[in-house]
Amino acid sequence: MEYNFRDIEKKWQNWWKEKQTYKVDNNSPKPKYYVLDMFPYPSGAGLHVGHPLGYIASDIYARYKRLKGFNVLHPMGYDAFGLPAEQYAIEHGIHPAISTAQNIENFRKQLDKIGFCFDWSREVNTSEPSYYKWTQWIFLQLFKSFYNRTTKKAESIESLVEIFEKAGNENHPVPNSQFQLTENGEQPAVSGNTFTAEQWKSFTEKQQQDILMEYRLAYCGYGEVNWCEALGTVLANDEVVNGVSERGGYPVVKKKLRQWYLRITEYADRLLEGLRSVHFSEAMKEMQTNWIGKSYGAEIDFRISDSEEKLKVFTTRPDTIFGVDFMVIAPEHELVSKITTEEQKKEVEDYLAWVKSRSDRERMAEKQVSGAFTGAYAFNPFDQRMIPIYVSEYVLIGYGTGAIMAVPCGDERDFKFAKHFDIPITNILGEKFNGEEANPTKDAELANSNFLTGMLMRDAIKVVMEDIEDLGYGKAKVNYKMRDAAFSRQRYWGEPFPIIWKDGIAYPLDENELPLELPNLQNIKPGKDGEGPLANLKDWIEVPASSVIDLTPNPSPKERGKNPVPGYITNTVEQWKILSAYAKENRRNTTEAEDKLWQELRNRNLNGCKFRRQHPIAGYIPDFVCLEKKLIVEIDGEYHNEAEQKKFDDARTEWLKEHQYKLIRFTNDEVINHLPEVLQKISNALTAEDSTAAAPSPLERAGGEVALRESSTMPGYAGSSWYFLRYMDPHNDETFCDKKASDYWNQVDVYVGGTEHAVGHLLYSRMWTKFLFDLGLISFDEPYKKLLNQGMIQGSSRFVYRLFYNLNDESIPKIDKQFFFSFNHVLKLESNYRSAIQFLIKNIAEFSSFKEEDFNAISFPPIHVDVNIVDGIELDIEKFKQWRNGEYANAEFILEDGKYICGVETEKMSKSKFNTVDPSDLVEKYGADTFRMYEMFLGPVEQSKPWDTKGIEGVHRFLRKLWRLFYKEVATAPSPSDNLSRPFGRAGGEVIITNEKPTDAELKILHKAIKKIEEDTERFSFNTAVSAFMVCVNELADIKCNKKEILEPLAIMLSSYAPHIAEELYHALGNEASVLDAKYPTLNSTYLIESTKEYPISINGKLRTTISLPLDINQKDAEEIVLQNDVVKKWLDGKSPKKIIFVKSKMVNVVI
């Protein structure tokens, strides 16, 4: 029987689906294992062969762990919010929701063909309200929290308010030292940003809120963005080229805009520490460490000439203080305008204008020194030396204080700057400085350094640091290069912020109003003044001011302890947790009446309205609530009769009325005995609510006082910062992830994805995890135990070369044909203009009438050609003529050896370069199993490599060879190059497996494979594991082994790599159950024990011969045998060896 992969793969994929083989349960006696892929952004271009690389790797590992007896979670989903969908919408008028859904469908189809073991019942999609409800919820928790530096964890803003009320902010300074609380935007309200409890209480609400904003972990501030006036929008660095927009070439300037941020800097230390406990590659840890960039140094204040201002600099090398020859401040530094002298004004302004036109990228890659002298001087605090102050773009406003003290003899860039501006250089390094280049050493003895002279720099750091603090010149400081993460985008296709602005104060939405759904916006265009597109939606963006919830309810301390408090929103996580737990408890202990009514209300059964049962709202838990219609249904149980309960109920009714909630009550008896009437009443109430739509709008009701929703949306990384938790409990409507579920699945054991997320997604999700851990919502503070970075698969582009020429006499018509020259012709002709022309005249009939002098230009520009119509490097000429709707139908080819050879180049895989390969095509042609194994066989997963389809035949051959160990060969085996659908017969198929006892030799082959494949799989060396499979099958085929005892373990091992064929073969061996649930074969190393080894014998480290020696031989006996060897004797030539190195079970080296 032939290996008919198409039928086999279809058959088992359906079988697995029917049996729900991949469904994973949160309850299992088995140990858990969590294998996670970085979920894809569903782009319109679909999958190319680079995408599945990591998925195949993780799939193999997940299946392997399952065979090893683990309960394996291996989910998949979509990171569906993002810019491309929005741009596509702008260009094609197709709503992002629609194009995203289409792309997802397409991705899913492609993924399904490869046979992954994803549990699709756990699929998440970040753009679905049921998902981003919890993204918004976590954002609100960040908003409602601050980082307590004393306890080193996030705590509620309320507890911060308590602290302020008791002791001001003495022990909790404002995290951002630049912040100044101002009175009416002018004078500082408090000096030094510290305030007492009394002062705190005296502040207005606005002032209090401004201060709290400076502490919140999600906060609003101002940040510079690339602003393009013509497009009316903010651009990413990528979209700015040479100071103008990539699209349209419009000018781009820096503009300050209100932005949301995550205070990730507060977590800097813990993010660093956490790296010690995780298994990331050293390179990855280094990248993250460098990004966080912790450094110890001093912040030093310099007096400035003719100014009250002080120039604050940060330096890690205070020991070089006497080598400071000039100061440099960033162009954006606020002091620039204040200290620049009249004479220097023009020069500085010109320089600033020039800098403003330059993109961040340009500033980064610039090697040229540039800058301007401000005319001002600073004074060295120790010896009062005058130091000129320059402004230059090489100093960045965002790092440190945005100003540096320049020490040219010790710093490369400072040195170049000094040379460029002819600033005299003070040598504080003595002989260690040669005047030619800077020397950044810490090991020189200081010279020319006043009281430090003669001291080792390393030691001087501490001494100066102490002096600086003692003398009040500055203070020791830990600085981080990392900055807070910008968390808002002025775009449409993202999560809306659950924030309402009123009087300049940001109010969080009531958590019960989540999700705040993204409104449907057909025409996506930027809002005015740099706002996002949502700002155009007046109906949505404007809300009645009265709907804003009270931020600082200031309940008395007595009240604060009690929960739930009527009329009071669940402002803290603790409260929410209590309520949630309580609600769950209620759901468990329902009354008969409640159950009966619930059966009628659930599932949008009544009027299509969604009811929730025991859903916490407004600090208590109603029996049923329909949030959209603001209708509450209560069934009175006996306990409601108590007086106190009555009082409580009244208070809550009051709150609900205020918030336009409607409440209907029924008795148990009504529900149980008169259900139809009850339902009718509820239905009436629901529709009555509808009729109020014609009544005054909420805005009008509010008397026209308006508050505004936040118009920005969250960035792409919001949804991806916590998705690994959602997979654990994807359908939970009560919480983002039940603690029980996260306790069971715990950390991701293996996380597979590309390095491009090294400092973005990975840092953010680590921070969110730490935050959720602080709140006690999960029990681990690092999300990923082990990270496996897959390399990028590059495209291998193919080129054809089309003749281009110009004639001196333009009136002569050109030949109306396109000539394509094979690669080696181009190589030869391109470099030699004359021989190229001669070639044309001599070899191409159409040019035979031309003369050499007629030409004035000739070239062979390369054109990307679809790699799929090139066989290796040979162009399929017929397919080429049909390509692109026959654009090259009349092409003429100048061949070499009868072939058209294409040019080759390795570049990024991209549709526009026609170098993408669709995995579905390969699956169709060779089968999923071949494709999976080939992707793995290509090389180490971690390594980037160009794609080349050529070798796939070899893997396919391997699977067929394996097949022939099970089935009798037939002559009519289909070939992969038959990519047609001719009917596959099953005639002549015959299983040839025997139950004979295997020989030791056969067992050795098997156990060698078990050892190697298990070790390789365990260390993610999939390419060598595939090769071990090949070796094993080659050896078994050589000795014609068809024994079940050998082949069955082999099939089980293979099932993680090539699941379809393995399942088929496993069943052919007589098994009924799925191979997925088989037990991984156990290594029995007694089959591998050898008694002798072929020792390599080297003379002076150079291999000369090998000798077979017993493995347990000692050095003395070995030496004797070796010296008797003819080859060794020959090299010794009668002399005795100087030394003999004997490494047991490795080698022997004779030194002469």
Place this chain on the structure above:
RNA sequence: GCCCAUGUGGCGGAAUUGGUAGACGCGCCAGACUCAAAAUCUGGUUCUCGCAAGGGAGUGAAGGUUCGAUUCCUUUCGUGGGCACCA
């Protein structure tokens, strides 16, 4: 400019801890089967000198450590990727 990775046959790659460089696969060459092709099978395949036996060279380059280096160290060149010029 800075950071990270990487460099081995015609090609993808292997060599896990300093111990036989080139496993496995592609490609290529020769042969078997075939009218022929495909498929399959067998043998060969780092370069170089040599009829052979057997030498020599060889992991980007140059040095170093070592009995022994693809592996460790220094310098250097090329390629790929990232970036917020990180004081």
